[in-house]
Amino acid sequence: MILGNAIWKIVAAGTLVLGIGAGAALAETAEEAIKARQACMKANGAMMGVMVPIIKGEKPYDKAAIDAAIAAEGTACAGWANWWGEDTKPGGAVETWAKEEIWTDKAGFEAAGMAYGKASEGVKASTDEASFKAAFPALGESCGGCHEKFRRPKG
Amino acid sequence: MLGLAVLWLLSAPRPLSLADIPAHTPDLANGEKLYNASGCRSCHLPGPDLKDVNAELPAGGKPLKTPVGTFYPPNLTPDPETGLGNWTDLEFVNAVQRGISPEGAHYIPAFPFTSYAAMRTEDVLDIRAYLATLAPVSSPERAADVPLAFIVRRGIGLWKWIGLDTAKWQPDPAQSETWNRGSYLVNGPGHCAECHTPRNIAMARNNSQAFAGGPHPEGDGRVPSLRGLIERGRYKDAKDIASALQFGEMLGYDKVSSGGMGQVQKNISKLPEADILAIGEYLASLK
Numbered sequence: 411m412i413l414g415n416a417i418w419k420i421v422a423a424g425t426l427v428l429g430i431g432a433g434a435a436l437a438e439t440a441e442e443a444i445k446a447r448q449a450c451m452k453a454n455g456a457m458m459g460v461m462v463p464i465i466k467g468e469k470p471y472d473k474a475a476i477d478a479a480i481a482a483e484g485t486a487c488a489g490w491a492n493w494w495g496e497d498t499k500p501g502g503a504v505e506t507w508a509k510e511e512i513w514t515d516k517a518g519f520e521a522a523g524m525a526y527g528k529a530s531e532g533v534k535a536s537t538d539e540a541s542f543k544a545a546f547p548a549l550g551e552s553c554g555g556c557h558e559k560f561r562r563p564k565g
Numbered sequence: 566m567l568g569l570a571v572l573w574l575l576s577a578p579r580p581l582s583l584a585d586i587p588a589h590t591p592d593l594a595n596g597e598k599l600y601n602a603s604g605c606r607s608c609h610l611p612g613p614d615l616k617d618v619n620a621e622l623p624a625g626g627k628p629l630k631t632p633v634g635t636f637y638p639p640n641l642t643p644d645p646e647t648g649l650g651n652w653t654d655l656e657f658v659n660a661v662q663r664g665i666s667p668e669g670a671h672y673i674p675a676f677p678f679t680s681y682a683a684m685r686t687e688d689v690l691d692i693r694a695y696l697a698t699l700a701p702v703s704s705p706e707r708a709a710d711v712p713l714a715f716i717v718r719r720g721i722g723l724w725k726w727i728g729l730d731t732a733k734w735q736p737d738p739a740q741s742e743t744w745n746r747g748s749y750l751v752n753g754p755g756h757c758a759e760c761h762t763p764r765n766i767a768m769a770r771n772n773s774q775a776f777a778g779g780p781h782p783e784g785d786g787r788v789p790s791l792r793g794l795i796e797r798g799r800y801k802d803a804k805d806i807a808s809a810l811q812f813g814e815m816l817g818y819d820k821v822s823s824g825g826m827g828q829v830q831k832n833i834s835k836l837p838e839a840d841i842l843a844i845g846e847y848l849a850s851l852k
Contacts, residue, residue, distance in 0.1 A: 458817035465816060466808075507823075509785065547815045554814030554822040563824025565778050565787030 440497040444504045447493045453486035454553075461533075465546050471539035480534055490523070500562065507562045515559070522556040576722030578665040586655050589687045596695030599688050601835040603681065603754040605696075607828040609638045615704055624648075624702035630783065631675045634711030638676070644701035649693075657693045658686060664721070664729065671721040673709075674728060675782075679770070680756035683734040688754070728769040740850075743839075747847025750840060755833075760788045760825075776851050781824050788824065792851045800849075807845030811838065 460479040463469040499513060500506050512519045529549040536542040600606070611618045612626025623641035625648075640648040649657065656667040664671055664678035672678065681689065711717055734753050736745040751757045758770055763779030765771040778790035789799075799820065800806045809818035813830040821830045833841060 455819070458819070462817040507786070550813075550815040550817055553817070553819060554827055557814065557819060557822040558827035561823045562786035563781050563788060563826065564820075565789050 440495065440502060441504045443493040443495060443498045444506050444508075446489055447498075447506070447508070450483075450487035450490060450493075453483045457483040458550075458553075461542075461546060461549075464539075465543060471542065473537075473542075476533070476542065480530070494519075507564055509560050509562050512560050519556075519560055522552070522560065525555055526552040528552075572723070573719075575726065576719045578663070578669050578671060578722060579725075580659045580663055580665050580669075581655065583655055585686070586658060586690075587686055589690050591694030592691050593695050593698060595688065596691035596693070598836060598840070599684075599754050600692050600695050601832050602750050602840070603692065603756070604829055604832045605641060605692070607825075607832060608676075609641050611702070611704065612637065612707075615702065618702050618704075619700070622699060622702055623696070624704040626704050626707060629675060631673065632782075632784070633673065633717060634709055634714075636673065636675060636709045636711070637707040639706045640702065640704040641696050642699050642702045642704070643697045644703050647703050647705045648701060649696060650701065652693075654690055654693060658689050661689050661692075662686070663731070664725065671718045671725070673711075673717070673721060674724070677756035677759045679729050680753060680759055682729060682731050684753040685733065724768070727767050741846070743843040744846050744850065746840065747843035747845070750836075750844050751847055755844070757791065761791050783824070786824055789820070791848055794851070795849050796852070803845040803849035804842065805845075806848050807838075807842045810834065810844060811841045 457479040460472075460475050464471055464476070494512060496513065498504075498506065498508070500508055500510060526549070529545070529552040532545040533542065533549050536545045606621070606623050608627075608629055609623035609625045610627040611620060611622060611624040612628070615624055615626060618624050625638050625640035627638065629636045629638055642648040643650045645651050652660075652667060659665045660667070660672065661678055662682045662684065664674065664676060666672060708714070734749050737748065740748070758775060760782055761776045761778060762770045762772065763774050763777060776791040778788050778792075781788050794800050794806060795802060800809060808816060809821050810830055810833045812818065813821050813827065813834065821827070833844070836844075
């Protein structure tokens with residue numbers, strides 16, 4: 411009986427260690443995903459930082475700079491579709507401003523992403539100042555379309 | 566018994582009377598402007614069962630979740646049966662500036678009468694006149710899903726002693742005319758303080774912390790402080806704040822779209838540019 415008890419304890423401890431290991435591995439992945447999302451949004455902000463001054467007329471139209479900003483954002487955001495695992499929800503170990511609605515309204519979240527993709531293609535296809543300025547508002551609005559529903563307000 | 570009687574009296578509605586309603590010829594253009602500044606539409610949107618109704622009309626019924634329960638904001642269109650068609654001016658002003666329904670019940674302060682109370686009564690009458698020009702929609706009022714609603718409403722009567730300041734907005738003669746316009750729009754119709762000013766233990770706005778931000782009323786995330794927007798590098802200057810409110814994410818201002826602010830921004834974008842610049846000037850001055 412005493413031996414039995416000891417074995418049970420070893421098994422339990424082993425399970426616990428394995429469990430913690432698995433948990434840590436998962437947390438690492440979730441952390442990476444959340445950090446990648448945030449880096450993508452940072453690149454997105456940098457892209458806006460190139461485009462908005464042109465839209466506002468504070469800087470001259472510069473097609474090369476716009477294209478480079480879009481390309482950099484595309485690289486930073488390439489893994490987007492893989493970064494929304496259940497373990498990356500708000501309330502986990504890594505702080506995120508993502509809202510629960512991303513997981514409860516997957517279709518809505520995807521539609522918002524598609525709207526962004528479409529608007530982004532529109533800007534990419536613009537060839538001169540006039541077509542860029544005409545294409546940009548849809549891109550900006552698509553950012554808002556996602557942020558309004560799927561991003562928590564940040565103080 | 567005496568205690569109950571006192572509570573009963575203290576929690577009774579204290580409405581305005583006809584003498585408080587000024588003689589006024591309505592200005593519809595001003596009414597539309599203040600309707601947008603007040604953001605009426607955002608909460609009074611048509612409910613899910615009104616699919617064929619113009620989604621821009623404040624026909625009411627869209628669920629509004631609050632910490633005390635779910636409300637269905639009423640119909641603001643001039644339908645005589647289910648909307649404001651048969652309301653008198655006095656009833657409208659009492660609703661908007663005192664939070665009292667025509668039946669004499671207290672509205673819960675998710676309806677920001679606590680800010681609207683500061684408005685010029687003439688402006689409220691102009692909103693009323695503008696609402697009367699909208700297409701009438703039949704949208705019957707739905708009772709709130711609030712446990713013990715009667716007690717809650719009566720409790721609001723007590724709360725109003727501390728939570729409802731009935732003083733009108735006053736201009737600051739030391740400031741510019743445009744600053745004062747911005748101050749009026751922000752503190753009266755715009756009701757910005759309802760979310761951007763934290764509340765004290767009695768759930769009244771803590772005015773010593775005016776616009777310092779706080780927990781989000783829907784319980785998710787935080788409402789940003791409006792103090793020091795320039796000093797903290799959030800915006801370049803007053804004009805930049807105005808641009809953010811005028812264009813939002815269309816110009817890449819990504820801070821004005823979460824937590825319901827996207828709706829607010831869309832309402833403000835409908836104001837004349839001079840008013841939006843005035844709001845920017847006032848907000849930039851909050852330190």
